[in-house]
Amino acid sequence: MGRTRTPVVSGWFTEDGPEGGGFRLLGTRCSACTAVFFPREDAYCRNPRCPGGGLLAEVPLSPRGRVWSYTDGRYRPPAPYASDPDAPWEPYTLVAVELEAEGMVVLGQTAPGVTVAELAVGMEVEVVGGVLNEDADTGTVWTTWQFRPTGGAA
Numbered sequence: 766m767g768r769t770r771t772p773v774v775s776g777w778f779t780e781d782g783p784e785g786g787g788f789r790l791l792g793t794r795c796s797a798c799t800a801v802f803f804p805r806e807d808a809y810c811r812n813p814r815c816p817g818g819g820l821l822a823e824v825p826l827s828p829r830g831r832v833w834s835y836t837d838g839r840y841r842p843p844a845p846y847a848s849d850p851d852a853p854w855e856p857y858t859l860v861a862v863e864l865e866a867e868g869m870v871v872l873g874q875t876a877p878g879v880t881v882a883e884l885a886v887g888m889e890v891e892v893v894g895g896v897l898n899e900d901a902d903t904g905t906v907w908t909t910w911q912f913r914p915t916g917g918a919a
């Protein structure tokens with residue numbers, strides 16, 4: 766069976782960014798006040814100081830940022846969260862990243878293998894495409910965004 770890569774949330778990222786830029790988060794920018802929104806805001810500018818009359822256009826967000834905070838999840842969430850007790854539990858790492866140009870903080874998981882031991886506040890990271898889940902029955906690969914250290918100086 767063929768496998769289909771499907772964004773876990775449509776319109777929040779692209780795997781084919783501008784100028785061959787690869788994976789990019791997608792937000793929207795208000796043409797009146799230049800405020801940028803992620804998750805994308807497509808109906809109204811939410812900046813209370815906006816003069817109004819602007820249009821919200823899709824923009825790719827910074828491919829890099831710096832670690833603002835981080836933590837990991839080491840145990841299965843309790844009810845009412847759905848979690849298959851027979852599936853092996855794999856710890857995951859969450860990181861909050863302050864994007865380079867926008868200055869906004871975006872939350873995400875780290876790329877596979879990147880644990881809290883490899884992170885530090887202020888460290889440079891880049892956004893990359895990753896897999897959240899694979900549904901063997903339908904062949905659907907649910908894609909998402911992840912962050913990984915660039916190896917650059919903090």
Ligand SMILES: [Zn+2]
Pocket residue numbers: 795796797798799800810811812815816817819
């Ligand atoms: Zn605005």
